[in-house]
């Protein structure tokens with residue numbers, strides 16, 4: 001009996017595998033300092049939790065329209081206009097089971113077998129595998145540390161072929177915390193228009209932007225809007241990871257195709273989560289401001305500690321991650337053997353220093369580890385202290 005060769009070729013999420021190992025150690029009583037979290041350490045704000053309870057008690061527990069309730073899609077349009085400077089109709093919005101499903105729907109709606117998907121590295125772990133699920137071919141585009149790992153038109157030119165179909169942008173970035181400025185995006189938009197490349201703009205961390213006003217690439221002009229699919233969600237901005245709610249905004253042709261996929265795949269996103277998401281947008285006052293301030297403060301703690309050590313990192317401008325260059329440790333000797341990459345650094349840190357940092361290979365670069373500062377300051381300080389201790393222990 002044969003299984004799908006395409007699916008057999010996928011790797012499972014390396015980030016989930018590594019953080020599961022850390023969690024198992026913690027469950028067995030090992031005092032691991034866990035810096036792997038991919039979700040806010042804050043609870044869903046109370047006004048949203050209440051909306052969820054209210055939805056259950058008032059019978060909002062049935063299938064909804066496949067693309068999402070009209071009230072939520074209308075509210076998303078209001079938010080897109082006010083926050084992202086983007087004008088869309090509810091018909092251009094598809095609400096899904098997390099931004100993850102929105103991304104997969106998009107790739108499936110766009111890709112024909114062998115179409116090339118340009119993925120700037122370091123990248124979010126799921127993009128290459130999602131591309132393969134959608135029968136596309138992931139093309140990893142190298143970027144420069146000196147440009148905060150933000151992809152540029154000249155980086156992209158090196159990978160452009162007649163099969164290039166779509167570029168995935170993550171703004172702000174997981175894993176680097178980099179944020180694209182308006183002028184960065186203008187240059188990329190011109191490149192995408194000139195080369196007729198779709199842009200999937202993953203803006204799931206848009207609210208966690210510490211030093212500038214967020215710009216959506218689709219807001220720059222009508223041409224780029226036409227070929228961009230903007231991905232948004234509730235997981236990170238509203239601390240709603242487990243509710244599984246995300247959405248995309250795109251032109252009619254794309255949303256029609258995506259609607260077909262979703263109607264057969266999941267019917268609709270969870271009805272209770274949709275109602276809570278509607279209230280999250282509609283009744284937001286300043287409930288998430290404190291969370292954003294706290295993340296900004298922590299990002300500066302991480303950056304200052306690392307900058308004062310033998311390690312380096314790009315200063316995070318958003319999201320809640322930092323990508324730490326551990327080249328200083330690589331090539332040195334620990335316990336009589338030479339450390340050859342950041343995956344080994346991450347393993348030593350977990351096994352001997354009891355601190356969990358994700359190996360950068362999961363994001364396409366094996367000289368880095370990813371730190372998540374979605375945890376409290378004491379844990380951050382302790383974890384970085386242990387990492388720095390390793391830099392002192394190697395020879």
Ligand SMILES: Cc1ncc(COP(=O)(O)O)c(C=O)c1O
Nearest residue numbers: 098099100124174204233235246
């Ligand atoms: C860059 C990026 N995009 C999308 C997602 C998926 O988010 P959701 O929980 O909405 O599926 C994540 C989650 O970690 C992410 O980091």
